[in-house]
Amino acid sequence: MGIVFKQTSWNIVTISIAILIGGVNTLYFYPEFLKDDYYGLVVFLLATSNLLQPLMSFGAQNTIINFLVHLTTRKIKINFYLV
Numbered sequence: 001m002g003i004v005f006k007q008t009s010w011n012i013v014t015i016s017i018a019i020l021i022g023g024v025n026t027l028y029f030y031p032e033f034l035k036d037d038y039y040g041l042v043v044f045l046l047a048t049s050n051l052l053q054p055l056m057s058f059g060a061q062n063t064i065i066n067f068l069v070h071l072t073t074r075k076i077k078i079n080f081y082l083v
Contacts, residue, residue, distance in 0.1 A: 030042065
């Protein structure tokens with residue numbers, strides 16, 4: 001079996017398990033353990049984070065590149081990469 005086929009098969013299995021866990025969590029555990037107000041709050045926060053994440057990270061790559069030029073020593077650059 002080729003390595004690409006093996007990795008693709010493994011990814012399909014793990015993604016399917018993750019979707020199954022997420023579906024059970026959303027359909028059973030959220031309504032069972034959260035009250036209506038908290039359920040609405042969780043859904044609102046998840047939807048808002050999914051909408052805002054692309055907007056927040058849109059210019060992050062250019063900001064990092066422009067800021068990296070101004071770092072002076074090797075120690076500061078290494079610490080910047082680790083953050």
